Structure formats: structure tokens, C-alpha cells
Amino acid sequence: xxxxxxxxxxxxxxxxxxxxxxxxxxxxxxxxxxxxxxxxxxxxxxxxxxxxxxxxxxxxxxxxxxxxxxxxxxxxxxxxxxxxxxxxxxxxxxxxxxxxxxxxxxxxxxxxxxxxxxxxxxxxxxxxxxxxxxxxxxxxxxxxxxxxxxxxxxxxxxxxxxxxxxxxxxxxxxxxxxxxxxxxxxxxxxxxxxxxxxxxxxxxxxxxxxxxxxxxxxxxxxxxxxxxxxxxxxxxxxxxxxxxxxxxxxxxxxxxxxx
Amino acid sequence: xxxxxxxxxxxxxxxxxxxxxxxxxxxxxxxxxxxxxxxxxxxxxxxxxxxxxxxxxxxxxxxxxxxxxxxxxxxxxxxxxxxxxxxxxxxxxxxxxxxxxxxxxxxxxxxxxxxxxxxxxxxxxxxxxxxxxxxxxxxxxxxxxxxxxxxxxxxxxxxxxxxxxxxxxxxxxxxxxxxxxxxxxxxxxxxxxxxxxxxxxxxxxxxxxxxxxxxxxxxxxxxxxxxxxxxxxxxxxxxxxxxxxxxxxxxxxxxxxxxxxxxxxxxxxxxxxxxxxxx
Amino acid sequence: xxxxxxxxxxxxxxxxxxxxxxxxxxxxxxxxxxxxxxxxxxxxxxxxxxxxxxxxxxxxxxxxxxxxxxxxxxxxxxxxxxxxxxxxxxxxxxxxxxxxxxxxxxxxxxxxxxxxxxxxxxxxxxxxxxxxxxxxxxxxxxxxxxxxxxxxxxxxxxxxxxxxxxxxxxxxxxxxxxxxxxx
Numbered sequence: 001x002x003x004x005x006x007x008x009x010x011x012x013x014x015x016x017x018x019x020x021x022x023x024x025x026x027x028x029x030x031x032x033x034x035x036x037x038x039x040x041x042x043x044x045x046x047x048x049x050x051x052x053x054x055x056x057x058x059x060x061x062x063x064x065x066x067x068x069x070x071x072x073x074x075x076x077x078x079x080x081x082x083x084x085x086x087x088x089x090x091x092x093x094x095x096x097x098x099x100x101x102x103x104x105x106x107x108x109x110x111x112x113x114x115x116x117x118x119x120x121x122x123x124x125x126x127x128x129x130x131x132x133x134x135x136x137x138x139x140x141x142x143x144x145x146x147x148x149x150x151x152x153x154x155x156x157x158x159x160x161x162x163x164x165x166x167x168x169x170x171x172x173x174x175x176x177x178x179x180x181x182x183x184x185x186x187x188x189x190x191x192x193x194x195x196x197x198x199x200x201x202x203x204x205x206x207x208x209x210x211x212x213x214x215x216x217x218x219x220x221x222x223x224x225x226x227x228x229x230x231x232x233x234x235x236x237x238x239x240x241x242x243x244x245x246x247x248x249x250x251x252x253x254x255x256x257x258x259x
Numbered sequence: 260x261x262x263x264x265x266x267x268x269x270x271x272x273x274x275x276x277x278x279x280x281x282x283x284x285x286x287x288x289x290x291x292x293x294x295x296x297x298x299x300x301x302x303x304x305x306x307x308x309x310x311x312x313x314x315x316x317x318x319x320x321x322x323x324x325x326x327x328x329x330x331x332x333x334x335x336x337x338x339x340x341x342x343x344x345x346x347x348x349x350x351x352x353x354x355x356x357x358x359x360x361x362x363x364x365x366x367x368x369x370x371x372x373x374x375x376x377x378x379x380x381x382x383x384x385x386x387x388x389x390x391x392x393x394x395x396x397x398x399x400x401x402x403x404x405x406x407x408x409x410x411x412x413x414x415x416x417x418x419x420x421x422x423x424x425x426x427x428x429x430x431x432x433x434x435x436x437x438x439x440x441x442x443x444x445x446x447x448x449x450x451x452x453x454x455x456x457x458x459x460x461x462x463x464x465x466x467x468x469x470x471x472x473x474x475x476x477x478x479x480x481x482x483x484x485x486x487x488x489x490x491x492x493x494x495x496x497x498x499x500x501x502x503x504x505x506x507x508x509x510x511x512x513x514x515x516x517x518x519x520x521x522x523x524x525x526x527x528x529x530x531x532x533x534x535x536x537x538x
Numbered sequence: 539x540x541x542x543x544x545x546x547x548x549x550x551x552x553x554x555x556x557x558x559x560x561x562x563x564x565x566x567x568x569x570x571x572x573x574x575x576x577x578x579x580x581x582x583x584x585x586x587x588x589x590x591x592x593x594x595x596x597x598x599x600x601x602x603x604x605x606x607x608x609x610x611x612x613x614x615x616x617x618x619x620x621x622x623x624x625x626x627x628x629x630x631x632x633x634x635x636x637x638x639x640x641x642x643x644x645x646x647x648x649x650x651x652x653x654x655x656x657x658x659x660x661x662x663x664x665x666x667x668x669x670x671x672x673x674x675x676x677x678x679x680x681x682x683x684x685x686x687x688x689x690x691x692x693x694x695x696x697x698x699x700x701x702x703x704x705x706x707x708x709x710x711x712x713x714x715x716x717x718x719x720x721x
Contacts, residue, residue, distance in 0.1 A: 041541070044544060044545055044548050045541075045544060047548045047551065047552075048544045048547055048548045048551075051548070051551050051552075052547045052548055052550070052551040055551055055554070091566050091567075095562065095566070095567075121366070122366075125361050125363055125366070126359040126360070126361050126363035127363050127364075127365055127366070129320075129325065129357075129359065129363065130357070130359055130363035132323070132325055132352075133323050133325070133352060133355070133356065133357040134352065134353075134356065134376075134377050134380065134381075135349040135350070135352035135353045135381065136377075136380055137349075153551075155555075156551065156552065156554075156555025156556075156558075157555070159555050159558040159559045159562060160554055160555055160558040162558065162562060163557075163558035163561045163562055164558075166561075166562075166566060185565065188566055189565075189566065189567065190602075192566050192567040193567060193593070194563055194567040196593070197567060198562050198563060198566075198567055
């Protein structure tokens with residue numbers, strides 16, 4: 001029994017320690033801005049790795065999710081003769097929820113796991129130590145550009161996701177199922193608010209970007225530098241960041257849209 | 260302590276570039292070093308030897324300031340590494356470099372860019388000048404022809420030589436080699452031994468080699484420190500070490516040259532573990 | 539070279555993101571742009587607001603001119619007070635005899651506020667805007683002169699008194715049944 005409580009206490013403490021290390025890493029990466037001469041080039045490279053490389057999966061997923069939403073929404077709405085409301089249904093669910101959340105989940109699977117594996121591998125092959133011994137701060141050189149790349153990429157990806165999905169919904173709803181194109185757009189426009197829906201969706205996206213990128217980088221930076229440790233860290237990145245995204249999504253939705 | 264009486268014998272080896280003073284270091288519950296002291300003379304090749312798992316790599320990380328000792332002091336060119344500010348430490352690190360066991364080449368850069376990396380980071384040299392320096396360094400390790408290869412295309416020995424070229428890119432005062440001979444075939448081993456020796460002579464730097472390949476290192480080392488049981492059990496020139504009266508030193512030197520015979524120190528641990536497992 | 543290719547692709551990525559933002563902002567959410575301009579606030583007391591929500595549209599003859607900013611309870615009278623945020627272009631245009639009613643769009647639609655405007659007299663407008671009142675051009679058609687009462691134009695913070703509450707279906711049915719029973 002005492003062992004049981006002891007192990008709970010021990011686990012709690014190590015969770016706190018882990019959170020502390022993660023915070024220290026983040027602060028280390030944010031406070032030490034990469035030097036101005038090299039920074040932009042490093043950031044562009046990481047934007048390519050993190051953002052551009054996720055573009056295809058985001059666009060394809062967005063297209064299909066928009067099409068499915070239109071199809072499902074239509075079959076329900078047409079029962080009430082309200083198929084003209086397909087536009088706002090699709091746009092609101094995408095801008096408020098699906099855009100930021102699905103992008104974050106896909107991003108965690110595509111870019112987050114890659115970030116963890118890459119940094120874990122750099123740690124295992126002593127590249128991080130080697131940087132330190134060359135008097136180059138790995139937080140500044142390796143972690144910082146990746147963090148900013150993730151933080152910038154994800155909201156952009158979420159916007160692209162939503163836009164493509166709405167086009168997909170238009171494709172199915174208007175071109176295929178015969179909803180009137182004019183009412184599709186105009187009712188959407190009258191129902192969707194720029195501040196409340198688009199900006200709040202983007203705020204969500206920035207929060208998710210912070211969470212997913214932070215978790216991915218920390219898991220890589222803190223992993224046990226063996227192949228087993230890296231594979232464990234990669235899995236943890238996807239699991240932890242997905243759960244964190246869904247949890248925070250609930251909190252943010254409660255704050256933003258319940259009023 | 261009687262263990263480092265021999266240090267006085269090397270007074271002819273001029274001043275020390277690194278001095279380890281009374282260092283105690285533990286990781287978790289396990290004490291790795293207890294009141295250990297030795298020094299690395301300037302301009303010479305010093306070998307730190309000892310059985311696996313006694314924290315030889317830890318020693319290098321302590322000197323590099325990546326770890327801090329619990330007690331005692333580590334001096335690099337007379338300045339205390341553990342008490343340095345972050346900036347001073349980074350300045351000191353530009354004067355030392357480390358060759359990691361795996362080479363630690365950056366996997367996303369070509370060999371050329373790897374060697375150019377510290378130059379681009381720490382100097383304001385033009386690309387033309389950097390190209391010249393890099394080619395010179397690669398020529399020194401015999402890999403000028405491999406400059407466009409990626410690290411994944413190199414053999415283990417070539418990766419280590421490329422890493423060596425990168426380590427000497429900034430003309431450091433001190434190079435630390437972490438197990439440079441581990442897992443090398445006899446030819447690459449011979450190449451590395453020759454390289455370390457010649458780099459030390461030509462560039463006039465100090466070398467610190469951590470290894471347990473006794474024969475290779477004794478052939479080039481000027482100064483040998485043997486670590487076991489949480490401290491230095493013997494130090495001196497290779498000749499002095501061959502005649503050292505400590506049984507432990509003899510066992511280590513001969514034990515390994517005979518073949519992979521488990522070292523005395525390890526065997527004790529093993530027995531204890533067996534006994535404790537039986538209870 | 540390689541770096542250049544990466545730069546181009548990243549530029550493409552960022553441009554796509556910005557384009558998506560533009561599409562969403564302009565094509566999907568048109569109302570936001572016009573609603574982000576300057577506004578002024580009017581208050582209106584109602585008996586019952588039904589299911590009126592904040593951000594419900596405020597319309598004049600079907601054209602949206604503002605949104606419901608907030609709904610609260612009057613501290614003494616315990617009746618709902620609706621704060622209406624209206625496009626600043628219409629400040630001092632409506633007279634205080636203007637009426638506001640809570641209407642429903644369609645049978646199942648959302649509730650919104652309909653304003654039946656009474657255009658303020660020129661002198662009232664000028665007073666409201668803080669201009670000097672010039673009596674030189676005495677308007678014969680002016681209703682105020684007709685009734686001999688001075689009306690005011692509505693400006694920021696004013697209270698609209700002429701309001702019509704929401705129709706609540708249950709009350710209507712109750713009234714109907716009551717009337718039926720009494721016959």
C-alpha cells in the first residue's frame with residue numbers, strides 16, 4: 001500500500017520535473033533568438049521541412065473532409081428543407097473546430113513525429129553534444145528555428161485546410177447535390193463572423209501549434225538516446241500532443257463560443 | 260594520496276592545459292569519481308585509459324563543461340570551467356574540440372559543409388576563404404575527394420576522419436578524442452593513430468585520448484593516466500606505466516593485451532550482483 | 539540551387555496560406571468587414587426578449603445596420619435591457635420616437651431586432667451632433683413644429699422607449715385558449 005502511494009508520489013514528481021525541463025527548454029529556445037545572420041535561412045529551411053512537407057496531406061485531407069461534411073450535412077438538412085444552410089454548417093464547423101483540430105492532429109502525426117525523431121536521432125548520434133562542444137547552443141541552433149517554423153506553419157496550414165475543405169464542400173454540395181450556389185455563399189457570409197469564427201479559429205490554431213511543436217521538440221530533446229528511446233518518444237509525441245490538442249480544444253471552445 | 264605521486268615525475272612535461280583537482284562526481288546514487296586529480300600537459304598526447312563503464316566519456320564532458328562536478332575544480336588554461344559564466348564557457352569551448360565516438364557529423368550536410376560549419380558559425384571569413392581552409396583540413400585527413408559525400412555514405416573510419424577534420428577546423432588548443440579506435444578495422448585504426456600523432460606534432464596542440472585500446476594508444480601517448488575504482492590508479496609515461504608496481508595497472512595493461520579478459524573490478528561487481536540476486 | 543528551391547517552395551507555402559486567409563476573410567465571412575467599423579450604442583428596454591441572442595442582427599427594412607452587443611437586466615425594474623451596437627453612420631439620424639421590435643426570420647429562424655426609423659428633424663440632428671442650432675431656416679414641414687414638442691435625435695448611450703417585445707408562442711397559445719374559453 002505504501003509502495004503504491006510512493007509510486008504515485010514518485011510519478012507525480014517526475015511529471016513535474018518533466019514539465020520543468022520542458023519549460024526550461026522552451027525558454028532556452030525562445031530567449032536565445034537565433035543570430036540574425038543565420039536565423040532567417042535556418043527558419044526558411046525548417047518552414048520547408050515542417051510546413052511545406054505537410055502541405056499535401058493537409059490539402060488532400062481538407063478536400064475529403066469538406067466533401068464528407070457536405071454530403072452528411074446535406075442528407076440531414078434536406079429532411080428539413082434547409083439545405084441552403086449547408087454553407088454555414090460546413091463553414092462554421094470547419095473554421096471553429098475541424099480546421100484547427102484536424103490540422104493539429106495531422107500535423108502531430110506528420111511533422112511532430114518527424115521533429116521528435118530528427119532531434120532524437122541528433123541526440124543519439126551525439127550531434128547535439130557536438131554542437132555544444134563547438135560552443136553553439138543547440139537550443140538556439142536546432143530547437144528554436146524548428147519551434148518557430150511549427151508555430152508559423154500550423155495556422156497557415158489550418159487556413160489552407162479550411163479553405164480547401166470549403167471548396168470541397170462547394171464541389172459536393174453545389175456541383176453535385178444541386179444546392180444553389182448563390183445561397184450557399186450568401187447564407188455562409190451572413191452567418192460567419194470574421195472576428196468570432198475566423199480569428200478565434202486562428203487563435204486556436206496558434207495554441208495548438210505551440211502545444212504540438214513544444215511537445216514534439218521536448219520529446220526529441222529529452223528522449224533516451226537509443227533507437228528504442230527514439231521510437232518511444234515518437235509515439236509519445238503523437239499520443240500526447242493529440243490528447244493535449246483535444247483537451248485544449250474543449251477549454252478554448254468553452255471560453256470562446258459558449259458566451 | 261599515494262596514487263598521484265608520479266605526477267611530480269612529469270614536471271618536465273611543462274605546464275598543464277587541463278588540471279583536474281580533487282574532483283568528485285556522482286550520477287544519481289552512483290559515485291563515479293571520488294577526489295580525483297590529474298593534469299593534462301600542454302602540447303603532448305595524453306591517454307586516459309580504464310575499463311569500460313568507469314566514466315571516461317564523463318571525464319571529457321566534465322572538461323567540456325557539459326557536466327559540473329559535485330566537488331573540486333577543473334582548470335582549462337588556468338581558468339575554472341565549472342565556475343565560468345555561460346559566455347566564458349562558450350569562449351573556452353571554441354579553444355577545445357571533441358571527437359565523438361560516433362563522429363557526430365551533421366547528417367543533413369555534406370562532408371564539406373560539416374567541416375565548414377564551425378568556421379561559418381564562429382568566424383566572419385568569406386566563402387572563398389572558408390573553402391580553402393576546409394580543403395586544407397580535408398587534405399590533412401585524406402578526405403578531400405570525399406567532400407561532396409553525405410555522412411551516410413561514409414564508412415565508420417572515414418566518418419571519424421571527417422569529424423576529425425571538423426574538430427581541427429578552428430585550430431583548437433585541445434582535442435579530446437572519445438574512443439577514437441573503437442570498432443575500427445586495423446587499417447583505419449592505423450590511419451587514425453598516425454593522424455592523431457601527426458596532427459599533434461604539426462599543429463602543436465594538446466590531445467586527450469580516452470580509450471581502452473592499450474597497444475595503439477601506448478604507441479603514441481606521451482603521458483598515460485589510468486582510471487579505475489573512482490580515481491586515478493596510476494599515471495606516467497608509457498614506459499613508467501609498463502613497470503608500474505600497482506597490480507591493478509598491470510592487470511589492466513596486460514589483461515587487455517591478452518584479449519577481452521574481464522577486468523578484476525568488473526568481476527567483483529558481477530559477483531555481488533549474482534549474490535544479491537540469489538537472496 | 540537547393541537553397542533557392544527551398545526558398546521558392548516555402549514562399550509558395552506562405553502565399554497559399556495568405557491566399558486561404560484572404561478567401562476565408564472575404565468570401566466566407568463578408569459580414570465581418572463591414573461590422574468592424576465604428577459603432578455607437580443604443581439601449582432599449584423590453585418586456586420580454588424571447589430567445590434574442592447577443593450578436594443577433596439589427597435591421598432597418600431588412601438591411602443589417604448593427605448587432606446586439608449585450609443583454610442585461612435593468613437593476614431596478616427587472617426588465618431586459620438590450621444594448622445595440624449600430625453603425626456610427628446612423629448616429630443622430632433617428633429620432634427618439636423610433637420604435638424597436640423583436641422579430642423572427644421565418645417560422646423557425648433566429649430572432650432579430652427590427653428598427654422602424656423615424657427620421658430626426660434637422661434641428662434635432664444638429665443639437666445631437668453638437669452643432670449650433672440655426673433657427674434661420676424654419677422648416678414648415680417639421681413635425682415638431684406641428685405638435686409643438688421638441689424631439690431629440692438618438693446618440694450614443696440613449697434609451698429607446700418605444701419597443702415591442704418578442705412574440706412568445708406559448709403566451710400566444712395561452713391567450714388564444716383563454717379567449718376561446720371566455721366566449
